[in-house]
Amino acid sequence: MMEVSPLISPAMPTKFPKPTEDFGVMYIAIGGKSLWQLRRSIASLRHHCPAVPVALFTNQPTDACPTVEYRFEVSATGGYHVKPRFIPWLPFDRTVYLDADTVVLNSSAIEPAELLTDKYGYEAIYVHGVSRRCDKVRICGVPSMNSGVVMLKKCQRVLNALAHWRRHYQGGNDEILLTKALLRHAVPSFVLPAEWNCRARDQVRHYSSIRITHHRHVLRLVQPDGSVPDELLKRWWETGVAELQGGSFA
Numbered sequence: 001m002m003e004v005s006p007l008i009s010p011a012m013p014t015k016f017p018k019p020t021e022d023f024g025v026m027y028i029a030i031g032g033k034s035l036w037q038l039r040r041s042i043a044s045l046r047h048h049c050p051a052v053p054v055a056l057f058t059n060q061p062t063d064a065c066p067t068v069e070y071r072f073e074v075s076a077t078g079g080y081h082v083k084p085r086f087i088p089w090l091p092f093d094r095t096v097y098l099d100a101d102t103v104v105l106n107s108s109a110i111e112p113a114e115l116l117t118d119k120y121g122y123e124a125i126y127v128h129g130v131s132r133r134c135d136k137v138r139i140c141g142v143p144s145m146n147s148g149v150v151m152l153k154k155c156q157r158v159l160n161a162l163a164h165w166r167r168h169y170q171g172g173n174d175e176i177l178l179t180k181a182l183l184r185h186a187v188p189s190f191v192l193p194a195e196w197n198c199r200a201r202d203q204v205r206h207y208s209s210i211r212i213t214h215h216r217h218v219l220r221l222v223q224p225d226g227s228v229p230d231e232l233l234k235r236w237w238e239t240g241v242a243e244l245q246g247g248s249f250a
Contacts, residue, residue: 023113024053024069024092029100031078032060037100040222042066044104047226052110055091083147084169084177088162090154099148102197103218105228109211115190116153123158124182124189125151127197145182147175148214149197161185207237217242 025045029038042054043066055070062071070091076082087097094116098104115122126145152158165174165181182189194203198213208230220242221232236242 021053021069021092023094023096024055025049025096025098025110026055026087026091027057027068027098027100028082028086029056029058029060029065030074030076030082032064033078034100035060035064037216037219039066040219040226041098041100041102041104042068043224043226044222044228045098045109045226048104048107049110053092055095057086057089079171080174081169081171083174084162084166087147087150087152088159088166090152090159090162093154095152095154097147097150097152098212099214101214101216101219102148103213103215103222103228104211105213105233106211109196110151112190112192112196113151116151120190122188122190123153123155124161124187125192126178126182126189127192127194145175145179145191146197146199146214147178148199149192149212150178157185157187161187201237201240207233 027038027042029035038056045052045054053069055072056065056068057072057074058065059074059076065071072086072089072091074086076085094113096110096113104110112125115125126147127149152162161181161184164184165178168181169177195209196211198204198210199215201207201215204210217240218228218233218236221228221236223229232243
């Protein structure tokens, strides 16, 4: 595991880390309350995508956090501002950012990041937000893009957009400004369907199609090995009840 320091201060200019790997997954965990979610989310990622390196930005002690390949110790408080502050660091050439309360349910969950190449021309992949937020973006026909699952290529255009996001974000709905920043800087983007960021059961036709769920109740179903038993997932999808059975997660 690589430790990255010193601590980041709000007064310090942001310096992006040199690329450590071509591809990896990034998490942010500020405050101890998110650690139970983080442990389950990373376990689910390891179960389905065991070879992918993980970078963690956190202010929590090492022994309280799951083991990761790259650990960035940061000084911060909780709130929505942490995403605009730390996602722009992009520790990998192609970074998949996942919220700590997401659960990976399929090995194909991170495959869309393969589109982040010159061959396909995309530099960002993101998921549609809720249509009722269209008026907040104030661009006709453009809903906000949810920032819980984002895949980004480290290139100047993306870095400029994320720097804009960080500079102008004042609180509130971070994804509104993220959407505007990507559009303002003309970042070629691919929009994933809800299966990659399932926030409600009625967003998908069948539970087996979900790659990543962003429903906190599903975190309760994650087993010690990172799997989610099919029968438990099916029961949750049909009833909305997430009942843990079998082994408990520490």
